[in-house]
Amino acid sequence: MAIEAWDPKSRRWILYQSEAEHSADCQSHPYEKIPRRVFLDTNVVNLLVTSAEQVFEQAQISEEVDNTRAEDIEALMHVFQVGARAQWDLVASQKTIDEIVLTPNVSDRQDLLDYALELLQPRDDDCVFAEDFGRRLMGTRFVSALPDLADQMLIGNAVGYGCDAFCTRDRRTIVKYRDKLPHLPLRILTPLEWWRCVRPWAGLFV
Secondary structure, three states, X not given: OOOOEEEOOOOEEEOOOOHHHHHHHHHHOOHHHOOOEEEEOHHHHHHHHXXXXXXXXXXXXXXXXXXXXXXXXXXXXXXXXXXXXXXXXEEEOHHHHHHXXXXXXXXXXXXXXXXXXXXXXXXXXXXXXXXXXXXXXXXXXXXXXXXOHHHHHHHHHHHHOOOOEEEOOOOOOOHHHHHHOOOOOOEEEOHHHHHXXXXXXXXXXO
8 A cells, every 4th residue: 555645637646635634744743853864774775776666766666565665665765756856965884885795696786786885975084983983882782772783883883974864674673672772863764754754844845
């Protein structure tokens, strides 16, 4: 089931059915809370590349795609449609590259690397700091609730890069534990939650 309704006559997405619904969403997701600098987890980079037609060209999502994946694809499509004009910063790290290198399929691996390298910050002092910060944060009380050390490091990288959100599809080992990470200076969001932050204000950018 689609997240938003498509109107074939106007060829536009109908985000709200009433002004009251829109106003309620504006109060729930204030403009100043829109993430401006977002770190993309490796699984999100993967989805952007493997579903590029759906995300960037709004091609139809196959009915064979499971509901969660389809939801993530559509949410990212809406976010990137708005973000094309909003000019938010998207970030990946060297750790992201290291994980992508392990992709078995050679063609997929190269496509993923090409996209991730576009997101990778220039190799400067800030980059070195972010990577070092990720390593130093591993195992500390700030992220120790996460069972996967690689996830701890990626979130540390995001903090080091000054991101205000970390977007992930990993509901099992990251989203599930985010309430146990109260001291992190960023939000952990699924693609749909990211879109929910943007949705009330989409008309300002599109």
